Amino acid sequence: MAEIEIGRLLRAGTTGCVIGCRVSQLDIPVFGGLVSIPLESGYQVYGLIHDIHIDDDGLVRQLVTTPSLSEDVLLDNRINRNVPVEISVLFCGYAQAGRISHLLPPRPPLSLDAIYTCSQEELVRFTGAGQFGYFRHVLRNEEIPLGELLAAHLEQAGLAHSAAGNSVWIRSATQELITLLRDDYPSLVGVLSALRDAQIPNF
Amino acid sequence: MPVNYQDIKQQIKQNVSQMRLQQVERNARLELAQRLLEQYAGEVEFLQQRVEVVSRLFGLRCARPLYEPLDFCAEAPIDHACPVVLAADGSQVNPSRHDEVVFGLINVGLFRMMPGQPATEVADGHLFSDDELYPAQGGMINEDLVALKRDLRERNFLLEKAHQEDELVLALVDGPLFYRKPRDVSGAYADAELEKAFAEFLNVNNKLAHHGIAMVGYVDKPGADLLIRLLELADTPPSELAQADKHRPLRRVSDVNLLGKFLAPGQRSAVFALESTDARIFSEQTKPHFFYLNVGTATKSYLVRVEIPAWVARDTELTGTIHAVLLEQCRMMGQKPYPYALYRAHEIALVTFKEKQQIGEMIAFELRRQGQMPEGGSNKQSAKDAASGGKGRYNG
Numbered sequence: 346m347a348e349i350e351i352g353r354l355l356r357a358g359t360t361g362c363v364i365g366c367r368v369s370q371l372d373i374p375v376f377g378g379l380v381s382i383p384l385e386s387g388y389q390v391y392g393l394i395h396d397i398h399i400d401d402d403g404l405v406r407q408l409v410t411t412p413s414l415s416e417d418v419l420l421d422n423r424i425n426r427n428v429p430v431e432i433s434v435l436f437c438g439y440a441q442a443g444r445i446s447h448l449l450p451p452r453p454p455l456s457l458d459a460i461y462t463c464s465q466e467e468l469v470r471f472t473g474a475g476q477f478g479y480f481r482h483v484l485r486n487e488e489i490p491l492g493e494l495l496a497a498h499l500e501q502a503g504l505a506h507s508a509a510g511n512s513v514w515i516r517s518a519t520q521e522l523i524t525l526l527r528d529d530y531p532s533l534v535g536v537l538s539a540l541r542d543a544q545i546p547n548f
Numbered sequence: 549m550p551v552n553y554q555d556i557k558q559q560i561k562q563n564v565s566q567m568r569l570q571q572v573e574r575n576a577r578l579e580l581a582q583r584l585l586e587q588y589a590g591e592v593e594f595l596q597q598r599v600e601v602v603s604r605l606f607g608l609r610c611a612r613p614l615y616e617p618l619d620f621c622a623e624a625p626i627d628h629a630c631p632v633v634l635a636a637d638g639s640q641v642n643p644s645r646h647d648e649v650v651f652g653l654i655n656v657g658l659f660r661m662m663p664g665q666p667a668t669e670v671a672d673g674h675l676f677s678d679d680e681l682y683p684a685q686g687g688m689i690n691e692d693l694v695a696l697k698r699d700l701r702e703r704n705f706l707l708e709k710a711h712q713e714d715e716l717v718l719a720l721v722d723g724p725l726f727y728r729k730p731r732d733v734s735g736a737y738a739d740a741e742l743e744k745a746f747a748e749f750l751n752v753n754n755k756l757a758h759h760g761i762a763m764v765g766y767v768d769k770p771g772a773d774l775l776i777r778l779l780e781l782a783d784t785p786p787s788e789l790a791q792a793d794k795h796r797p798l799r800r801v802s803d804v805n806l807l808g809k810f811l812a813p814g815q816r817s818a819v820f821a822l823e824s825t826d827a828r829i830f831s832e833q834t835k836p837h838f839f840y841l842n843v844g845t846a847t848k849s850y851l852v853r854v855e856i857p858a859w860v861a862r863d864t865e866l867t868g869t870i871h872a873v874l875l876e877q878c879r880m881m882g883q884k885p886y887p888y889a890l891y892r893a894h895e896i897a898l899v900t901f902k903e904k905q906q907i908g909e910m911i912a913f914e915l916r917r918q919g920q921m922p923e924g925g926s927n928k929q930s931a932k933d934a935a936s937g938g939k940g941r942y943n944g
Contacts (some may be wrong), residue, residue: 404895407883410878410882411879412882414880415880417667420667421661421892424666426892428897
């Protein structure tokens with residue numbers, strides 16, 4: 346899958362950012378998907394989508410109760426109206442001069458920077474680099490649905506690695522998670538339970 | 549010092565008590581109005597003559613029947629044309645000498661709908677030049693002129709976009725279709741500018757009519773008594789016609805009060821011409837006409853006034869199309885009927901307080917960049933901002 350622009354940055358901090366996109370762009374980003382934000386200084390930031398938020402407003406609240414919503418009105422609201430879908434991204438690393446790091450990026454991206462989905466190759470390259478260091482950014486965040494996010498991410502990354510001929514990646518990733526969560530039994534059970542529900546080959 | 553709620557509460561009690569008594573009186577007047585409506589419903593020719601006679605005696609503002617009886621009501625046609633709906637609305641920033649930088653802005657939003665085609669929107673912003681802000685006659689542009697210029701830009705924008713359409717176009721605006729020329733312009737205001745803008749306004753209305761673009765003014769919650777005034781005129785004895793302007797037995801009864809008694813949901817009233825001194829300024833083709841329309845539901849009536857130009861009023865089929873399209877538009881909004889396209893045009897045009905502030909900051913930044921200092925806000929404005937805790941109010 347080629348890189349596709351999914352939106353632009355609304356706000357950012359050291360550990361994550363929020364992207365705004367039109368509803369018409371919403372069929373591309375997925376929960377747990379890896380995204381990249383190329384920066385002018387030559388490096389690019391990687392992150393995982395952990396929340397997709399669709400806001401309402403006065404008109405939407407009124408239209409919701411309309412007995413027969415016209416197709417024209419529905420499309421207008423989805424295509425034209427200035428109510429962006431907000432996508433929250435957790436930073437989990439960056440690349441500079443071709444080298445991937447699972448540390449947090451040196452500085453966050455700026456307002457209106459474009460955000461792209463990662464291709465299968467890029468997903469394999471980022472997740473296959475190092476020793477799963479990016480997991481710690483996910484594990485320390487208490488505000489996210491940990492098990493569901495890891496299951497969605499491992500499902501996507503596992504399939505990409507498997508397609509690239511690396512069927513052991515998913516086992517290594519799972520083993521690493523077990524190691525990292527060995528002292529947090531409730532979280533570990535939650536993650537393993539979610540992984541069981543994911544479509545992960547040979548799991 | 550906060551509002552004295554105790555004092556206000558006492559006044560509210562007194563006012564509401566008076567309102568109850570007034571309501572009883574109004575009900576009696578409404579019954580009289582209903583009787584007069586029944587009595588004169590079919591007397592179209594008599595009523596036309598009466599309006600003609602009285603309008604020569606003094607400035608009059610009332611309804612003049614065309615050909616349908618006063619108690620006429622019609623359902624929307626089932627088969628009608630499917631025109632392109634172009635809705636325009638404007639928003640303005642009135643210049644204030646109390647702001648850090650003095651500027652005026654008009655923003656017009658236009659929304660296009662056509663069944664089966666994706667809806668589209670476009671906005672057109674105009675920042676007043678120095679010459680526009682400070683007319684040659686002296687003083688600063690006044691709010692009346694800003695409002696007229698806003699309406700003018702709305703019409704011009706509609707004309708420009710309607711030209712690009714091959715189908716029949718309904719050009720929808722919020723509020724009355726014709727602009728009432730302000731009379732209280734003092735010497736300090738820009739009279740010549742106002743005259744010029746008003747002439748342009750009349751001209752663009754003529755152009756819209758010439759190109760067959762059906763202008764429609766949607767007046768929500770109208771409080772007018774145009775039909776009521778007609779009934780009062782009809783009820784005036786011939787010998788007292790010269791004093792008919794003082795004969796007000798139906799005072800404070802509105803057209804909506806009267807027509808709400810018999811216009812069923814979805815029905816329109818008869819089409820009337822708007823008889824007034826202002827209306828005479830318009831050309832024969834564009835003279836304002838109107839009908840009332842019940843856009844409500846079986847459980848809750850809701851009457852609006854729909855203003856159309858004379859050439860549209862003469863075309864029964866086109867009037868029917870407008871009737872049907874407005875009902876469709878209102879029903880898109882569910883429980884609070886209002887044309888969807890107009891709502892969207894307003895949304896596109898709206899200049900928020902925050903946007904006004906940002907534009908002010910952009911101008912101040914550019915002034916500094918080019919080596920000029922902004923005038924700075926007034927001390928009065930600073931004091932007001934401080935009193936409101938920085939919560940500014942803006943009615944753009």
